[in-house]
Amino acid sequence: MIKSGVRRSPTAGLRKALAALAMVLSCVVCTPAQASENDDISPMGAAQANLEWVPVDTLCHATTPIPAANARDHGDPAHYACTGEPSGYQRGSLWLRGGPDVVAKGGKAPVLMIHYSRFDTLLVGFRYADGSRDWQSVRAGDFGTHWRLGGQMAFTPDSRSAPLVGVDLRFDRLGAADMLRIRMLESAQADIQSIAIASLTGACLMLLLIGAIYNGALALAVRRQFPAWQAAWSATMLAWGTLWSQFHLFFLPSMAGTIAAQICTPLSCFAMLFTTTSMVSALEPGMTPLWLRRVILTNAVALALLGIPLGFMRSGPMSAWAAAIGVFVLLLLVLTVALLAIAWRRGSSAARAFVGAWALPILVMGLSGFVDTSRILWGGGAQMLVLLSASFQTMWLSVAATRRFTRMRIERDRALIAQAAAQEQARRDPLTGLRNRRGLIERMAPMFQDAGEVGNAAMLLLDVDHFKTINDTHGHDAGDAVLVALGERLARWDEGLCTVGRVGGEEFALVAQGMGRFAVLQLAESVRSAIAACDFGAMLGEGGVTVSVGVAMLSPGDDFTTLYRKADAALYAAKRQGRNRVVLAPTADLAVTPSRTTSAFG
Structure with missing residues (x-):
């Protein structure tokens, strides 16, 4: 019998918040209300009203050495613990077991969705009342037909005469159990949500691609740093979004799983470096203290460097590294607010543009420890918010840059016209208007x-x-x-x-x-x-x-x-x-x- 109501660790919320910060939320389009673990979250409307989540701490768990490659049924652990938190699984196998209350969430045609891919192998076994099990598996480098856009994997049980009574999951060398997001929903609903998140993901990636190309061309045309850094940020977020959403599996199926997840972490940290540098380079010289600009850039560089080892960690003090990155992100946000406030008060037009692009992300990042964003946007959660915000921000700043450089172009053209008129006047006789x-x-x-x-x-x-x-x-x-x-x-x-x-x-x-x-x-x-x-x-x-x-x-x-x-x-x-x-x-x-x-x- 699966027991629920286990008290969550007081550090779980902090770890989730730090992980969300490390994902580099650049701007968001909505701030969901906090929900309890058994409540449905539906910020996008009726299509998400029946979304059913399976919190990891409501599942029984066990940790074993990694079984032999052909071990499935006989690789089951002898005992499951239904209290406490799993441990020791990063170098072994983590087993999770859910009972009838879990599979009942999927109705008559359930689909199990997994939203985490930092593992070597995942086995999903659907248990039936007659004692049989339907085993399905994916591994790093081969997700087969189970992957879905939006960073998800879908597992559908076979249709059998015996009713479905439970599900077992085995993760080999799982990165972090508290980052697992599992849900069970009906097949029809899963199809609709997969189409919705695929459409949204494709639109966001296209906007980022357009933003990267446009800002790159703008940087070459005007010879300015700001659009060049903005283009680098857009390209980095495009790469991050492609890997997180698993869009790359259309072309590189061998990069499924851990390797893509590991690359995403440093990419997100470097994205923060690029967007910070873009902001600093856009502000007019003399509008802000030089020492503050240097402190912000130093902090951003440190954040990017910290993301490299964290991205490639498979075990060890991952939580400590994530906490360090979270501290740097929070410090960077505070310094950014100070810099923009100073520039705004001194009349910087660039500061006004960046306040619009940074206001919501600063607010959401500051409240991320108190607001649960993991269940919104059809399971895309915080990562989908990152992708949406990146698209929004790149469009916002591209428009702002265009307006700024258009004004500069108009002023330059007016100056050239005035200069040409003055030169022409110098070549004319003032009395008759003829050439002198x-x-x-x-x-x-x-x-x-x-x-x-x-x-x-x-x-x-x-x-x-x-x-x-x-x-x-x-x-x-x-x-x-x-x-x-x-x-x-x-x-x-x-x-x-x-x-x-x-x-x-x-x-x-x-x-x-x-x-x-x-x-x-x-x-x-x-x-x-x-x-x-x-x-x-x-x-x-x-x-x-x-x-x-x-x-x-x-x-x-x-x-x-x-x-x-x-x-x-x-x-x-x-x-x-x-x-x-x-x-x-x-x-x-x-x-x-x-x-x-x-x-x-x-």
């Missing part, structure tokens, strides 16, 4: 590089005739108005192959590209006549404004200074010849340009 001498030289630079033939480009230098008289007679305001009007008129040619600028005082330049001598002279005459035809009556009364134009063709080897001097010489020739005319500077193949309005130097 500097802007004209920069615009013409490619033209001088491409000057391979005589006559492929030219400079037209225009000077307002009698401009000093306009200033003296009508005032400088009128003179400025004339220059503005001329600039607006000349701006009509400032497109395509022509570039216009004001190079000083009443002097303007028009650079034409891709034109021969005849076309350039036609353009110069067109510009001169158009200006002469303008109405300046509003500024000068009845007087008009004319310009003299000097034209110089670009020759190989010319630069701006050389071309300008040739055009300036032609301009002065036009002045000497009576103004309001166009004069072409001579080239090697031309001494005189015969034209009524266009002539060479006289």
Whole structure:
């Protein structure tokens, strides 16, 4: 007869709490209420209402040396103890026996679910009223068809005429009996829950994968530490979630059991290191004390290093190591709260993002010793909360990082636009809006590089005739108005192959590209006549404004200074010849340009 009501060890709750802390809860989406061992927990709705747990301390137990490989029925212990806690099983075999009250929890079609895999071999024997037993087994490296997503194993008894009266379990080299989670439920309910937890697990792993890829790409794009550490954290949690949920057994069935469970422990500790480093690197320099940042990082490194030996322990002081890790995790949480509080008070925008990502995990970790999370989420328990929280946190921080770097990108783009506008303004004449001498030289630079033939480009230098008289007679305001009007008129040619600028005082330049001598002279005459035809009556009364134009063709080897001097010489020739005319500077193949309005130097 199986006896229940055994008083639980006062250290059992602490060990469970420390183990949950060592799993590195990064953030959680719900905080379940504490329940007694015989109460059903149903935070996810009616689908979990009939969940039935089998507490280990309600089962009779025995410890024996590991039997021979073929020992099953005759390997049974001679005596079971139904009080106290099992001991000495880490190097031997732990036997657990449940009676009719246990199998009755599964109804007419029971399924036994085991939620712990750190052992060498597990044998499950369903006992029938006729004295027979149906033995099923799994071992490290081979779970056969018994494994389920969500870190579970399922065992279904054969259908026999004799009723099911009990179940025996034998664990060889079990890691920790107090970490065992066993439940018996109906087959239909088990199928529904397996589908639910598989869907939830797949969604979480996909989000972590997306987060790892996204943050990795973001780190390469912005060259910042924060997204790089965030990507490392997401990738570590992805690896942890893949191993804990047994998703890897689709591809690596030989990694079933102990080896995957052992790897999970250091992975979880390193995940805490990466998320802590991510937080510290994201906070703005000067917002928090340097000594506090160093203490937090040192604590996180120590936590990660402690997780390595604990992960590969099969026996010995595992509880002591787990307690040490729990102390480091609690200390890290306290320091993290202090760091975020200081940064928040000093106006850190990054601190606000991390407070949202860390608030719930800090609360839940602090209360984990008083709240039972092992029975929620279809048996996924604290580990499923870790996976959910990791998915939530990676999305939260990815969005926060995106918003932060988007703001930085916008600010940078605005600065570049302002810089470009300032540079453009420095290349413009403030009075007329045309290019100034500097802007004209920069615009013409490619033209001088491409000057391979005589006559492929030219400079037209225009000077307002009698401009000093306009200033003296009508005032400088009128003179400025004339220059503005001329600039607006000349701006009509400032497109395509022509570039216009004001190079000083009443002097303007028009650079034409891709034109021969005849076309350039036609353009110069067109510009001169158009200006002469303008109405300046509003500024000068009845007087008009004319310009003299000097034209110089670009020759190989010319630069701006050389071309300008040739055009300036032609301009002065036009002045000497009576103004309001166009004069072409001579080239090697031309001494005189015969034209009524266009002539060479006289």
